[in-house]
Amino acid sequence: MNTVVTRLLRRNRAGRLGVLIVAAIMLIAEFGPLLAPYGPLSPDYPAARQAPTLGHLGGTDDFGRDILSRTLYGARISLGVGFAGVLLGLIPGVAAGLTAGYYSGGIDAFVMRVVDVMLAFPGILLAIAMVAILGAGIQNVVIAIGIFGFPVYTRIVRGSTLQATGQTYVEAAHAEGARPWRILMQHILPNIFAPIIVISSLQIANAILTEAALSFLGLGAPPPTPEWGAILSGAENDLVTSPYMAVLPGAALVITILGFNLLGDGLRDALDPRMRV
Amino acid sequence: MRGYLAYRVMSAIPTVLGVTIFVFMFVHLLPGDPARLMAGLGATDDSVQLVRHSLGLDKPLWTQYSIYIRGVLQGDLGISNRDATAVSVHLAQAFIPTAELTVAGIAVAMLVGLTAGIVAANAHNTPWDVALTSGAMLGISLPSFVLAFILIWVFAVTLRMFPTGGDEGAFAIVLPAVTLGVGAAATIARITRSEMLGVTSQDYIRAAHAKGHAPLAVILRHALPNTLIPVLTVIGLQFGFLISGAIIVETVFSWHGLGRLLVDAIGFRDYPVIQGVVLLFALEFIAVNILTDVLYAWVDPRIRYQG
DSSP states (O other): OHHHHHHHHTSOHHHHHHHHHHHHHHHHHHHHHHHOSSOSSOOOGGGTTOOOOSSSTTOBOTTOOBHHHHHHHHHHHHHHHHHHHHHHHHHHHHHHHHHHHHHOHHHHHHHHHHHHHHHTSOTTHHHHHHHHHHOSSHHHHHHHHHHHHHHHHHHHHHHHHHHHHTSHHHHHHHHTTOOHHHIIIIIIHHHTHHHHHHHHHHHHHHHHHHHHHHHHTTSSSOTTSOOHHHHHHHHHTTTTTOGGGGHHHHHHHHHHHHHHHHHHHHHHHHHOTTOOO | OHHHHHHHHHHHHHHHHHHHHHHHHHHHHSSSOHHHHHHOTTOOHHHHHHHHHHTTTTSOHHHHHHHHHHHHHTTOOOBOTTTOOBHHHHHHHHHHHHHHHHHHHHHHHHHHHHHHHHHHHHTTTSHHHHHHHHHHHHHHHSOHHHHHHHHIIIIIIISOOSOSSOSOSGGGGHHHHHHHHHHHHHHHHHHHHHHHHHHHTSHHHHHHHHTTOOHHHIIIIIIHHHHHHHHHHHHHHHHHHHHHHHHHHHHHTTOOSHHHHHHHHHHTTOHHHHHHHHHHHHHHHHHHHHHHHHHHHHHOHHHHHHO
């Protein structure tokens, strides 16, 4: 573990930048409300549509709300939805992948059929279809992101499990009389942790992107919510006259996604450069 | 070759069936009574009953599914409950604009991605490589709607080179196609670079250099073809993702394609149209994946003989 941290932080410039960005965004999510000069929802009509000034560093929107404050509050929602959505798909995904990879045969065929069907809906389409079924709203976006990520985790965990199951240590555990549950949890899972960590980091980036895209389309966070995609959607109508409205939420979104992508790449290089994730 | 194509098409059949089951189940997964949802808000009990009967929602699920599949096979995808037009008519109208956009997008992605990847690999560890690699990382992290805002602001509002949206005139496609293509370009550049780096250290490349071939000829004639197999896979996959990426790009640029049709239909709770677009997108994606695999087998005979 120590060598992994060393390799990530000392030898990998991109990975180090990823760690820094992710740490900064987490701090903003935690302390953003203390840093924000105004409330995220408090309207101030006389101050509407102001270009950036010392009082409003990011300018104000149609309702006179401070865009900097709204962007700072937005970190909480994006990180929260990102982590929750990934966890929601990761846990059943790991369980299904372990089972399919270890037992092969009928269970494996069935799980992989389901995964193939889910992966036949390209990119964001499955998440959009889920939200169309469940209705708009942040909670449903989390569920949609979970369902959307499930086949990705399942496929990777199944592949790694399949590889691990053929190894001598699994055979040895089996010969000792260990039960399948114990072999899966204590022998296989710790050995396939590397790809799970890497894919989780990359999927958090993906989840934050998906969440912002859904909110941008009006399928996620409802209007007054200070969510980056929703703020950008509000800024779209004023793009010609007040382009500054999009600058802070847009930058926050890009930097956050970049941070998790760099972290994921850095972790892959630190854990196993030959990993195909 | 033909055998491989047949095998690949056959093996996609279970996936296609699964997709139709998911899309068919769509209205049954909706919270509440599908007949009432289809009839719209404020419908009387009688009209809900009428809708239920006319859509066959009072029949057993299995019968409903077989009716649905028979309809799909005959191009009957139901009727939009917003304007009473056949869903297939909506899809046919919106298909061409989306196809144009997607093809233009993948053209941008391949041109930019392959060039950037080849240049970065051959300028390994120089500032060029660092700049292109960082650019590619930024490219995969840039949401299309943020990129669209930047492009609209620079090229439509400030420089007035292109329209801010709409699909009139030959130039209208430039900004949406670039927006759609950049993410895929970044992914293609990353894989091209890493594959090319793997190839350039091979003996046959050194032999080609030793024979005195021009450096560019060595890159394009000897190194590039050997990187193409993984690169082709990624291009195929990205082409599939562009199909759904169009949903956001079309919304930002007011492009009258399938993506916008889908977003509008969700707003109006026009479930038959939602089902139709989702089915079409998924089938397109499966078709693109089959084409990629076949292309892949055509380029590399080892694959088609494995069975």
